[in-house]
Amino acid sequence: MAAGLKCDPIVILRIDGDDLHEFIKSPSFEPKMVSIFSELELDLEEGSVRDYIMKTLEKLTVEQGIPPASDSWVMSNIIETALQTCGGVEQQPISQETFLVEFRKVAECVAQKLKDQPVIVAHSENTLDGSGIKRFLSNKLELDKILETTLKNVPGNRHEKTPKEYLRVALDAVAPSAGLPPLGTVDQMDKVIGDVFKVLAADDEKVVREDEFKEMLAEILGSIMLQLEGNPISVSTDSVVHEPLASASTLLQPSNSS
Known part of the structure; x- marks a missing residue:
């Protein structure tokens, strides 16, 4: 808190x-x-x-x-x-x-x-400028630990479902650690995420290995960080x-x- x-x-x-x-x-x-x-x-x-x-x-x-x-x-x-x-x-x-x-x-x-x-x-009030993601990605021990925990807590059998389902669920799970709001709470943020998923083809119906999954999630976070650094989003509640x-x-x- x-x-x-x-x-x-x-x-x-x-x-x-x-x-x-x-x-x-x-x-x-x-x-x-x-x-x-x-x-x-x-x-x-x-x-x-x-x-x-x-x-x-x-x-x-x-x-x-x-x-x-x-x-x-x-x-x-x-x-x-x-x-x-x-x-x-x-x-x-x-x-x-x-x-x-x-x-x-x-x-x-x-x-x-x-x-x-x-x-x-x-x-x-808060400004989403990518700094939270930058801190998160720069701490490799914390990053690996949270990604591993996130994968274990993703519901269902990840080997039988698509990256789209798991990547979005996993991104929402790591959002607090990366200084991001939950999916669906900030329209501008949801648009940024949607654009990143589209550019990286993260919505493809393709099953990937666990290490590939972690790499994709880290890449998504990095792309979101770059977007926010260029165009920060102000959020007030x-x-x-x-x-x-x-x-x-x-x-x-x-x-x-x-």
């Missing part, structure tokens, strides 16, 4: 509506909303204004002063109640102009709800803290996304 906190330090934020008010009044508000609206037009062909507003709130983060909309408490007590307060948005026909006007109203309501009920969020924090009102300052 200590190593994880060192790599991904956690900051406790108090989301109380101030940052959201600033975002609504800022010059970046309208361009951001127009960009999101354009994205949503491709996904919500017949969506209502309410649908667009809900999806937009899911796309915004603590940087704009919005706590995680995926949290059930935030959805029920902040977002849903704000929509009820504004009222009538679901009956509006959708257009960019209508969306901008109605979203601003809802955002103001959300900011007021947050002022009445501040939300405590644990926020962490936000989680609502539901347990009461002692003296939170005095110890925690409003978040400063800038």
